[in-house]
Amino acid sequence: MNRHLLSINDLTYEDAVLILDTAAELAKISDAPVKKLPTLRGRTVVNLFFEDSTRTRISFEAAAKRLSADVINFSAKGSSLSKGESLKDTALTLQAMGADAVIIRHGASGAPARLADQQWMTGSVINAGDGTHEHPTQALLDAFTIRKHLRPGQKDLSGLKVAIVGDVLHSRVARSNVLLLHKLGAIVTLVAPPTLLPVGVESWPVEIAFGLDLVVAKSDVVMMLRIQRERMADLFFPSEREYSRQFGLNGDRLKMMQPTALVMHPGPMNRGLEISADSADSLQSVIVEQVANGVSVRMAVLYLLLGGSPLSAENSKVLSDKVVI
Amino acid sequence: MTNVMNGADISRALRRIAHEIIERNRGSENLVILGIPTRGAFLSARVADLIAEIEGKPIRRGTLDITMFRDDLRMRAPKALLPTEIPLGGIEGTDLIIVDDVFFSGRTIRAALDALGEMGRPKTVQLAVLVDRGHRELPIRADFVGKNIPTSRDEIVKVHLTEIDGSDEVLIEGQR
Amino acid sequence: MSKLTLIGGITAAGQKLNITISGKKISELTIDTPVAGNEILDITGSLIIPGLVDLHTHLREPGKEDAENVESGSRAAVKGGYTAISAMPNTDPVADTAGVVEQVFSLGKAAGLCDVFPIGAVTQGQRGEQLAEILAMAQSAAKVRMFSDDGHCVFDPLVMRRALEYVKMFDGVIAQHAQDPRLTIDAQMNEGEISAKLGLKGWPAVAEEAIIARDILLTDHVQSRLHICHVTTAGGVELIRWAKSRGINVTAEVTPHHLLLTDDLAESYDPIYKVNPPLRNVRDVEALREGLADGTIDIVATDHAPHPTESKECEWQAASFGMIGLETALSVVVKTMISSKLMTWSDLVDRMAIAPARIGGYAEQGKEFALGNFANITVVNPNKTWVVNKDASMSKSRNTPFHGLELPGVITDVFFNGARVLQDEKVIGKI
Numbered sequence A: 001m002n003r004h005l006l007s008i009n010d011l012t013y014e015d016a017v018l019i020l021d022t023a024a025e026l027a028k029i030s031d032a033p034v035k036k037l038p039t040l041r042g043r044t045v046v047n048l049f050f051e052d053s054t055r056t057r058i059s060f061e062a063a064a065k066r067l068s069a070d071v072i073n074f075s076a077k078g079s080s081l082s083k084g085e086s087l088k089d090t091a092l093t094l095q096a097m098g099a100d101a102v103i104i105r106h107g108a109s110g111a112p113a114r115l116a117d118q119q120w121m122t123g124s125v126i127n128a129g130d131g132t133h134e135h136p137t138q139a140l141l142d143a144f145t146i147r148k149h150l151r152p153g154q155k156d157l158s159g160l161k162v163a164i165v166g167d168v169l170h171s172r173v174a175r176s177n178v179l180l181l182h183k184l185g186a187i188v189t190l191v192a193p194p195t196l197l198p199v200g201v202e203s204w205p206v207e208i209a210f211g212l213d214l215v216v217a218k219s220d221v222v223m224m225l226r227i228q229r230e231r232m233a234d235l236f237f238p239s240e241r242e243y244s245r246q247f248g249l250n251g252d253r254l255k256m257m258q259p260t261a262l263v264m265h266p267g268p269m270n271r272g273l274e275i276s277a278d279s280a281d282s283l284q285s286v287i288v289e290q291v292a293n294g295v296s297v298r299m300a301v302l303y304l305l306l307g308g309s310p311l312s313a314e315n316s317k318v319l320s321d322k323v324v325i
Numbered sequence B: 001m002t003n004v005m006n007g008a009d010i011s012r013a014l015r016r017i018a019h020e021i022i023e024r025n026r027g028s029e030n031l032v033i034l035g036i037p038t039r040g041a042f043l044s045a046r047v048a049d050l051i052a053e054i055e056g057k058p059i060r061r062g063t064l065d066i067t068m069f070r071d072d073l074r075m076r077a078p079k080a081l082l083p084t085e086i087p088l089g090g091i092e093g094t095d096l097i098i099v100d101d102v103f104f105s106g107r108t109i110r111a112a113l114d115a116l117g118e119m120g121r122p123k124t125v126q127l128a129v130l131v132d133r134g135h136r137e138l139p140i141r142a143d144f145v146g147k148n149i150p151t152s153r154d155e156i157v158k159v160h161l162t163e164i165d166g167s168d169e170v171l172i173e174g175q176r
Numbered sequence C: 001m002s003k004l005t006l007i008g009g010i011t012a013a014g015q016k017l018n019i020t021i022s023g024k025k026i027s028e029l030t031i032d033t034p035v036a037g038n039e040i041l042d043i044t045g046s047l048i049i050p051g052l053v054d055l056h057t058h059l060r061e062p063g064k065e066d067a068e069n070v071e072s073g074s075r076a077a078v079k080g081g082y083t084a085i086s087a088m089p090n091t092d093p094v095a096d097t098a099g100v101v102e103q104v105f106s107l108g109k110a111a112g113l114c115d116v117f118p119i120g121a122v123t124q125g126q127r128g129e130q131l132a133e134i135l136a137m138a139q140s141a142a143k144v145r146m147f148s149d150d151g152h153c154v155f156d157p158l159v160m161r162r163a164l165e166y167v168k169m170f171d172g173v174i175a176q177h178a179q180d181p182r183l184t185i186d187a188q189m190n191e192g193e194i195s196a197k198l199g200l201k202g203w204p205a206v207a208e209e210a211i212i213a214r215d216i217l218l219t220d221h222v223q224s225r226l227h228i229c230h231v232t233t234a235g236g237v238e239l240i241r242w243a244k245s246r247g248i249n250v251t252a253e254v255t256p257h258h259l260l261l262t263d264d265l266a267e268s269y270d271p272i273y274k275v276n277p278p279l280r281n282v283r284d285v286e287a288l289r290e291g292l293a294d295g296t297i298d299i300v301a302t303d304h305a306p307h308p309t310e311s312k313e314c315e316w317q318a319a320s321f322g323m324i325g326l327e328t329a330l331s332v333v334v335k336t337m338i339s340s341k342l343m344t345w346s347d348l349v350d351r352m353a354i355a356p357a358r359i360g361g362y363a364e365q366g367k368e369f370a371l372g373n374f375a376n377i378t379v380v381n382p383n384k385t386w387v388v389n390k391d392a393s394m395s396k397s398r399n400t401p402f403h404g405l406e407l408p409g410v411i412t413d414v415f416f417n418g419a420r421v422l423q424d425e426k427v428i429g430k431i
Helices: A013-031 A054-066 A086-097 A111-119 A134-151 A172-183 A240-247 A250-256 A277-281 A287-306 B007-024 B039-057 B107-117 C068-079 C098-111 C133-141 C157-172 C193-200 C206-222 C234-245 C254-261 C261-270 C282-293 C331-340 C345-360
Strands: A043-047 A070-075 A101-106 A125-129 A161-163 A188-190 A207-209 A221-224 A262-264 B004-005 B033-036 B060-061 B095-103 B123-131 B144-148 B156-160 B170-175 C004-013 C016-022 C025-030 C039-044 C047-050 C082-087 C117-120 C146-148 C173-176 C226-228 C250-254 C377-387 C407-417 C419-423
Touching: A013 A134, A013 A287, A043 A086, A043 B039, A054 A070, A054 A125, A054 A161, A054 A287, A070 A240, A070 B060, A086 A101, A086 A111, A086 B095, A101 A111, A101 A221, A101 C419, A111 A125, A125 A134, A125 A262, A134 A172, A134 A221, A134 A262, A134 A287, A134 C173, A172 A188, A188 B004, A188 C250, A207 C025, A250 A277, A262 A287, A262 B060, A277 B156, B004 B007, B004 B033, B004 C047, B007 B039, B007 B123, B007 B170, B039 B095, B039 B123, B095 B107, B095 C047, B095 C345, B107 B123, B123 B156, C004 C082, C004 C377, C047 C345, C068 C098, C068 C117, C068 C250, C068 C407, C068 C419, C082 C345, C082 C407, C146 C234, C157 C206, C173 C206, C193 C261, C206 C234, C226 C254, C226 C345, C234 C250, C234 C282, C250 C282, C254 C282, C254 C331, C331 C345
Parallel strands: A043 A070, A043 A101, A101 A125, A161 A188, A161 A221, A188 A207, A221 A262, B033 B060, B033 B095, B095 B123, B123 B144, C004 C039, C082 C117, C146 C173, C173 C226, C226 C250
Antiparallel strands: B004 B170, B156 B170, C004 C016, C016 C025, C047 C377, C377 C407, C407 C419
């Protein structure tokens, strides 16, 4: 695996399956009386969050601590750091502190890539969400959740029909999910008004539908994206009512879904806008479980990136069980 | 490549180990058999089946992956995890038999003991191995041994099992 | 009066020519025999071309002297073979009055390394609302003829119309930065597949093309003169070609970086590639090269945009737009247009010296060698290559996208009004 996890494109098919398999094993830890493994003892993991996100930060923190790593939380929001200059100086500080891994969430697309590229630091960089670019661990935990329910015991998601619904244009979760679901063999349909689809989406490995009714009955997974009310002011859609009517997962559409189909949402939800309360709380909803799975998946990522020898800049293959000690 | 145990040898050794376990523990009431994947897990399943056959009742069994507890993690790339399945009821207060294929430096067993420590407190922990090849680096010993095979350090001991390799045999590679 | 004869040089047209410089002017042009008694400079094997003329340079003075000032910009110009540059008015304060343009003009004279011709703002503060005192700037010592709000588009069609009409008083020209602001709010890079993948807000080609189309029609309607800054789109080239076929008085420029670089470079998220207007795709680059070759695009202009290191060492969105380009311009044009046989050296001289001087109204620059002309001469070794090193730039800033690239064409000597300001690739003295 690559030293950094900045984008789903950093993972091969084998890497992605390995992460899911590893996460499946690690998920059992949460059932054990002592929820700790010594694997990352002595390693320092820094949470570098330039954007608010209690949920993701806590998830990474829990993951690191369950592997016995030392966790340092650095929240740049609200501090005296100014935009633009802060990234380099922060990176140099982290390097001086001996960070083995930096988990970074930033409002600017590409900020993690800058951190990794500039060689200001030698640790691993894990993208916890950069602007509208990607959020790889979210896609991984989404894939993990889907696999657990709909393809238990199997490697990937071949043939599953996944609908991703909402503001694709501004969604890093959508981008990472499109890449990963496609890599794992799923068939992805994006459901959004044309104003919320990026120019160039025609070259993505997806189908497009301009209304949720068109796909809700045949989808195995309906993944709702958060829609920000501010998009109305920027002329992306005329009213919440119109958006909801065409694209919202309301009670009627929930009934049209197959009984085994999953309702997913990366959170936080706008109950009543893109998803009704009934749908969010229905038996088919795995939204709460997504959060729990996030910890296992992030533990897997941290283990695979940090658990072995400090990796060189080249890719390093994870060894199979052929080594005899 | 020298064959030091064939299929029949392995069968006999496992059957004897099964009897020894029952004898040492005065029955099978409290037993849990855990194998260390990959081949230790297959062997432990066979031992558990043998004990179940002898005693006429089911025996609790499972697997214990020790990858995360290895003491040489930092020296190489991370290894893929193998399955850990602990039987219902856990290991608390049990006579726990760890089963592995080759007993060498002892570090795998040390890692297994650490892994168990996170899970509970067995009454006893005992070790059954198919092959003991010597060269211990830690003060750990086996309770049940299929065959003692003195080796030199640079020889390689290969255990093949039908479940994964197509045949049962123990081979030694290297200068002999 | 000191006399210096350059012998052994070849003109862009391929003819041997020896040039004698007396004082500030060309006093002799001969074919073979060197005149006795003169100081001789042997430039055998080199090309001699008129000093290059840039119509689009950001010198940052007054107000942003940490990035560049008139003197350091002049040094960079000389290193790049330029004997005249044009200072864009987006300084602080904006050059929208006679006072500021005269200040920039005299700073150029004081530096004495090349001609610095200030460009005046079209609107006050470049805010796009009220016309600036264009006539005052035209009548000042700086004699401004070209006006631009570069950095911003003159978006209001009524304001653009009035400006085009107003400059007819003195045969001035409005140079438009074609960028519809409503279509490019917070835009970061070319809108297309790459921007969609990278999650960077797109700057669609239509935002440039729509303004070009509108302004061409306005120019025709009021019978004035229009210049389009930094064209980057295939559609823009087509529109300009159409305009010229109708006899509309429009000229256009392309930057060296838009002749070579494409938007896939943004995949690294390195903001060294962040520029306004943005790098576009291969089809646009091909159209721009064709347009420059056939004269639809009249000139090459550098849009030299210095920025301090820290504003390029951060995340893309926070970085400044712009690349320096005076020192690499000629070499990039050689690489993209001459090595590829799209243009000859004569064409290059037209696009980089003669036509810019004509459009800008610079009487003493961009002329074929003739007796009595001011000696503004650039000597180029067309066969040598060099490797761009950002740390060796004459400019105060380092933001070149070409660092590490090997480029053809080494400028060895430059004469500005007869004075040798570049000697053996080193910038020396001033008048």
